Amino acid sequence: MSPKDRFLTVYGRKPVLEALVDPGLTVDKVVLADTARGPAVAEIQRAARAAGVPVRRASAHRVKVLAGNGKQDQGVLADVVAPRMRPLAAALSAARPPARVLVLDGITTPANVGMILRTATAAGVPGVVVPRRGVAALDPLVVKASAGVAFRTPVLRCGTALEAAERLVAAGYALFGLGAAEGTSVFTAELPRRAAFVLGGESVGVGPEVRELVAGWLTIPMPGEVESLNVSAAAAVLCFELVRRGG
Missing domain, CATH: 3.40.1280.10 (SPOUT methyltransferase, trefoil knot domain)
Incomplete structure (x- = not known):
């Protein structure tokens, strides 16, 4: 089964953080661009640790490719489990x-x-x-x-x-x-x-x-x-x- 048939990918720092702290959602993983830094990124990392979600680093180009939106991904994306998909x-x-x-x-x-x-x-x-x-x-x-x-x-x-x-x-x-x-x-x-x-x-x-x-x-x-x-x-x-x- 393709990952596209299991997950909804969200990108952007606020949407990813919202997914991580929502108790009704299961996040499979977070991917951060190796250039992503700052307080917002640190907050995402803390939320991921608290939720037991693995965080992976990738090149900024790879994140853009995975997100499919190079203008708005902000260097971060998350794969959220869609249980009925x-x-x-x-x-x-x-x-x-x-x-x-x-x-x-x-x-x-x-x-x-x-x-x-x-x-x-x-x-x-x-x-x-x-x-x-x-x-x-x-x-x-x-x-x-x-x-x-x-x-x-x-x-x-x-x-x-x-x-x-x-x-x-x-x-x-x-x-x-x-x-x-x-x-x-x-x-x-x-x-x-x-x-x-x-x-x-x-x-x-x-x-x-x-x-x-x-x-x-x-x-x-x-x-x-x-x-x-x-x-x-x-x-x-x-x-x-x-x-x-x-x-």
Whole structure:
């Protein structure tokens, strides 16, 4: 299993310190740049010792590569255990695969990804597919937008949204796209017990490759003079309609 399927990496001195002192989180390790010094770094080291978390030194370049954000890492990162995160393939091969799954496709705004993770967790959705490519990285901006819930979300990892769609269809899931144009109302559509719902990007919606695999389209009725909802707002409507239906 890739580390990216086990941990959420946070970077920056304040986010790392907050993760270390949060009793509800388990930090696997802290990595400090060999150039990182000062009172804030010393405080991180003390917190790590108190929590029994190993601290490793690496070159500043290596920290930038691991964090994936050379402008904001501040020479420190931490791998935080996400106990409910696992590969999509593992979830589908489990004895009880998730019945309902959200698939993020091309959603690049961290705030939207974070709010979707928070909403889905609140609604009890058993799986949210967050591809490693084509979607905002699971970084501190996403964690902040989720108000920390991202650490506990049942995130399912795979390479791309297309890979996820293909795996889900092959596993017997009906694939639905959430769109603003033609389709059946999300409130009246017949939904099979095993279904996946694709949430498209902010500008282009569901990508053309994934669109080819979509079996049906769902819309949110909007009698007011608004063409569409923000993707995180649309996700909230969908998630709680599933709650209304009993999952």
